Amino acid sequence: MEIRDASILITGGSRGLGRALGKAMARDGARVTLIARHREDLDKTLFEIRAFGCEAHGIAADVGDKSAIYPMAGQSAALAGPVDILVLNASTLGAVPLPLLMDTECEDLEQVLQVNLIGPFRLAKAVAGAMSLRGRGLVIGISSDAAVEAYPGWGAYGISKAALDHMMRIFAKEFEGTGVQFMSIDPGEMDTRMHADAMPDADPATLAKPEDVAERICDIIRHAGDFQTGARVVASRVEVA
Numbered sequence: 014m015e016i017r018d019a020s021i022l023i024t025g026g027s028r029g030l031g032r033a034l035g036k037a038m039a040r041d042g043a044r045v046t047l048i049a050r051h052r053e054d055l056d057k058t059l060f061e062i063r064a065f066g067c068e069a070h071g072i073a074a075d076v077g078d079k080s081a082i083y084p085m086a087g088q089s090a091a092l093a094g095p096v097d098i099l100v101l102n103a104s105t106l107g108a109v110p111l112p113l114l115m116d117t118e119c120e121d122l123e124q125v126l127q128v129n130l131i132g133p134f135r136l137a138k139a140v141a142g143a144m145s146l147r148g149r150g151l152v153i154g155i156s157s158d159a160a161v162e163a164y165p166g167w168g169a170y171g172i173s174k175a176a177l178d179h180m181m182r183i184f185a186k187e188f189e190g191t192g193v194q195f196m197s198i199d200p201g202e203m204d205t206r207m208h209a210d211a212m213p214d215a216d217p218a219t220l221a222k223p224e225d226v227a228e229r230i231c232d233i234i235r236h237a238g239d240f241q242t243g244a245r246v247v248a249s250r251v252e253v254a
C-alpha cells in the first residue's frame with residue numbers, strides 16, 4: 014500500500030509510536046491526521062512535522078468517548094481527504110502499578126476496553142465502510158505480545174489486545190473481496206511513556222526506539238499486499254523486501 018499521497022488517520026499520535034509513525038509517514042508524502050486528548054502535546058508534534066514542510070492535522074479527542082468518534086472520522090476526511098489508512102494505536106494500560114486480574118476493578122476493565130477495543134471498533138466502523146465503497150483501504154490495530162502471552166498483571170490490557178486482534182481477523186473475513194485489508198501489528202517493547210508507566214525499572218537502553226519501529230511498520234504497510242488480510246504481524250520478526 015502506498016504511503017505517499019495517502020490520507021492516514023493515526024490515533025494516539027502525539028507521542029510514542031503514534032508520533033513516530035506520523036512523522037515517518039508525513040515525511041514519506043502522506044497527509045496525516047493525528048488524534049490525542051491533550052492539545053499541547055499534539056500541537057508540538059504537528060509543529061515538528063510541519064517544520065519539514067509536510068502536511069499534518071490534529072484532532073484533540075478521546076477515542077474512549079463515543080460521541081467523539083464520528084466527528085473524528087468526518088473531520089479527518091474533511092482535512093486530509095477520505096481515509097486510506099487507519100492506524101488504531103491509542104491505548105491505555107488501565108490502573109498502574111498493574112494489578113492482578115482478581116484485584117482489577119470492574120470499572121477499570123470497562124475503561125480499558127472502551128479505549129483499546131470499543132473506541133477502535135467504533136472508529137473502524139466509521140471509516141471502513143467508505144473505504145470499501147472506494148475499493149481500497151488498510152486498517153491496522155496496534156497490538157502487543159500481551160495479546161498472546163498471559164503475563165500476570167497485564168490482564169485488562171492483554172484481554173483488550175487479544176480482542177482487538179480477533180476483531181481485525183473478523184473484519185478481515187467480512188471485508189474479503191472489497192479491497193479493504195485489516196491487520197494487527199505487535200510493535201514490540203519500545204522506550205515510551207507507556208512502557209515507563211508499566212515497567213518503571215526497565216533500562217531504556219534495552220528498548221527499541223519508537224522511530225525505528227515506525228520505520229519497520231512503514232515497510233510493512235508498503236508491503237501490506239504480501240500479507241493475508243487479518244494477519245497478526247510481529248514488527249521485529251517480519252522480513253519485508
Ligand SMILES: NC(=O)c1ccc[n+]([C@@H]2O[C@H](COP(=O)([O-])OP(=O)(O)OC[C@H]3O[C@@H](n4cnc5c(N)ncnc54)[C@H](OP(=O)(O)O)[C@@H]3O)[C@@H](O)[C@H]2O)c1
Nearest residue numbers: 025027028029030049050051075076103104202203205207
Ligand atoms: N511501548 C511499548 O513497549 C509497547 C509494547 C507493545 C505494544 N504497544 C502498543 O503501542 C501503541 C503505542 O504505545 P506507546 O508506547 O507509544 O504509548 P504512549 O507513549 O503512552 O502514547 C500513547 C498515545 O496515545 C494517546 N492516547 C492515550 N489515550 C488516548 C485516548 N483515550 N484517546 C486518544 N488518544 C489517547 C496519548 O496522548 P494523550 O495522552 O494526549 O491522549 C499518546 O499520544 C499502543 O497501542 C500500545 O499498546 C506499546
